[in-house]
Amino acid sequence: MECDVCGRAMWRWPALPTVTHSEIWSCSWCHATTYMGGEWFEVVRPPYLPVEMRWDLAVADGLPADVSHAFGSSGRTLCGIREVGMSPSFDHKWEPGRGDACGACREEVGVIDERWPWAKRGEDARVSVARRL
Template identity: 55%
Template structure:
């Protein structure tokens, strides 16, 4: 994901967030509450369920809960492992505007 804005229309990546603070619980009329799925994007869960109107709820999806979808948990771990370790703190944002200024 890329954020655009700030001074000089800075383009930067969002800060790292651990698995238990990154996704909201998915919510849809035809999606049963158990197991709890993580909302991915564009009407999909992290495990690949696609339903019209699926979206994020107001609540975080917690992978350690007993009712958390195992396939969503596996996908979350894979995604988390892709984030470089050296870019996991708040000061590790990459700014294209700052790179161009050099």
């Protein structure tokens, strides 16, 4: 599948189908995500979010407690750490401005954010397609 934000190839997550989606696709370049299938939509493309709202906190037993890392869409932190059982914390966002934020994750967030074209940053810039009844 081609990314609607930057035009690069997306990869499919090895996720089990749920009521909201049957497939999840992510772009490893700009980190745009597309959800396909599910009960209400055929294609859901979440809009651009500012860096303060975009990244989940990475959670894993092997991560140091004194440094917070951003969870990337490829099953590792944005700075490249991979730990067994790592997952995103859906309860807590990773905040790049906090004093304990990983510097390498912070740099990567800036690089990824610059990859989103300004034309794709509006609330309606990415098109979701509803199922026809």
